[in-house]
Amino acid sequence: MKIVAADVLVTSPGRNFVTLKVTTEDGLTGLGDATLNGRELSVASYLGDHVVPLLLGRDARNIEDTWQFLYRSAYWRRGPVTMSAISAVDTALWDLKAKAAGMPLYQLLGGASRKGILAYGHASGQDQHQLFDSIRHHLDVGFRAIRVQTSVPSLNAVYGVPAAPASREGDGHYEPAQRGSLPAEEDWDTRAYLRHIPGVFEAVRNEFGPELPLLHDGHHRMTPIEAARLGKALEPYDLFWLEDCTPAENQEALRLVRQHTITPLAIGEVFNTVWDYQTLIREQLIDYVRSSVTHAGGITPMRKLVDFAAQYQVKSGMHGATDISPVGMAAALHLDLAIHNFGIQEYMPHNERTNEVFRQTFTFRDGYLHPGDEPGLGVELDEKAAAGFPYQTAYLPFSRLRDGTIHDW
Ligand code: EZ4
Numbered sequence: 001m002k003i004v005a006a007d008v009l010v011t012s013p014g015r016n017f018v019t020l021k022v023t024t025e026d027g028l029t030g031l032g033d034a035t036l037n038g039r040e041l042s043v044a045s046y047l048g049d050h051v052v053p054l055l056l057g058r059d060a061r062n063i064e065d066t067w068q069f070l071y072r073s074a075y076w077r078r079g080p081v082t083m084s085a086i087s088a089v090d091t092a093l094w095d096l097k098a099k100a101a102g103m104p105l106y107q108l109l110g111g112a113s114r115k116g117i118l119a120y121g122h123a124s125g126q127d128q129h130q131l132f133d134s135i136r137h138h139l140d141v142g143f144r145a146i147r148v149q150t151s152v153p154s155l156n157a158v159y160g161v162p163a164a165p166a167s168r169e170g171d172g173h174y175e176p177a178q179r180g181s182l183p184a185e186e187d188w189d190t191r192a193y194l195r196h197i198p199g200v201f202e203a204v205r206n207e208f209g210p211e212l213p214l215l216h217d218g219h220h221r222m223t224p225i226e227a228a229r230l231g232k233a234l235e236p237y238d239l240f241w242l243e244d245c246t247p248a249e250n251q252e253a254l255r256l257v258r259q260h261t262i263t264p265l266a267i268g269e270v271f272n273t274v275w276d277y278q279t280l281i282r283e284q285l286i287d288y289v290r291s292s293v294t295h296a297g298g299i300t301p302m303r304k305l306v307d308f309a310a311q312y313q314v315k316s317g318m319h320g321a322t323d324i325s326p327v328g329m330a331a332a333l334h335l336d337l338a339i340h341n342f343g344i345q346e347y348m349p350h351n352e353r354t355n356e357v358f359r360q361t362f363t364f365r366d367g368y369l370h371p372g373d374e375p376g377l378g379v380e381l382d383e384k385a386a387a388g389f390p391y392q393t394a395y396l397p398f399s400r401l402r403d404g405t406i407h408d409w
Pocket residue numbers: 037176217219269321322323346396
């Protein structure tokens with residue numbers, strides 16, 4: 001199974017995606033997602049300029065060897081650009097191996113450990129009325145677990161809440177990356193946020209009852225002591241998890257949070273290797289690992305990460321926002337289905353244009369995702385349709401405090 005071609009495809013059917021297509025001498029093709037939100041072209045260049053030439057002529061069957069070669073031979077290790085590029089190669093090789101075997105990828109990973117993959121959706125609102133509407137809409141379309149994000153009084157634009165209410169039909173999902181030549185500016189005040197959020201969860205519990213799993217994303221904005229305070233304040237509302245409560249480059253910060261709250265903690269959508277979790281997992285400072293197949297080096301290292309986490313009763317909760325392409329999403333679903341320590345899967349459905357470009361076989365029914373039983377990942381890229389949507393410059397927003405200081409977004 002010699003690799004004879006590897007093509008980097010950039011397309012923007014509503015948002016930017018980078019996909020690697022690897023072709024073998026027998027004419028099989030495998031896909032991998034290399035989308036890094038707001039930095040897409042750097043990964044396309046890393047792949048096209050430096051990785052594709054190394055793939056040509058290699059045996060596509062040797063996935064572990066190829067992963068180690070790409071990781072170690074660059075000398076410069078880790079980092080989101082490198083690891084997203086390696087992810088795409090690794091995922092494409094697993095897609096190829098499963099297609100060659102005539103099996104859905106999850107079979108090669110050990111087979112199904114469950115019937116379906118519990119997914120959570122994103123509800124949000126500018127006020128309580130909009131928020132309740134959004135939660136009801138998510139329940140109506142089948143979600144059985146819901147992330148709750150709201151505006152904060154006195155702040156103009158807050159992470160997780162679209163400027164206009166999401167319509168019940170169509171493309172009205174929250175999409176933080178905005179097209180344009182400069183990133184949008186948002187404002188932030190942690191004290192105002194901390195005062196507001198517990199009351200929101202109290203109201204949601206009162207309206208929707210005790211059973212519905214509720215999640216919340218702090219999006220890296222708190223100090224350890226602020227995160228501890230929020231976790232403690234949210235305990236009566238029984239969250240499934242509080243996500244990214246601190247910017248977690250400093251793993252030790254979570255020790256302090258953990259000492260003060262029993263609200264479960266999830267972290268790691270911006271992490272890209274197991275090393276980012278070493279202290280967090282070994283000291284059981286978190287409950288869920290948030291890494292995605294797309295950003296953490298592919299199926300091969302993700303399997304190792306979740307197996308390491310399993311020894312400490314830490315579960316998976318893979319990132320699944322719209323900047324994970326349908327290829328990356330399918331890869332996550334095969335892994336979710338196979339591993340024992342699955343926790344939950346984030347799921348933000350893509351818009352219709354994206355689904356026309358990426359033909360998928362995965363399904364969402366009654367709150368559960370399933371990768372389907374086509375050989376490989378079960379996603380095909382319609383290159384003709386993709387070519388109709390050229391790359392568009394887009395950036396994630398950033399935040400400033402009231403006095404103008406840059407804050408974590
Ligand atoms: O901000 O995917 O949990 N989900 C998130 C996402 C991230 C985007 C960044 O690319 O935090 O909305």
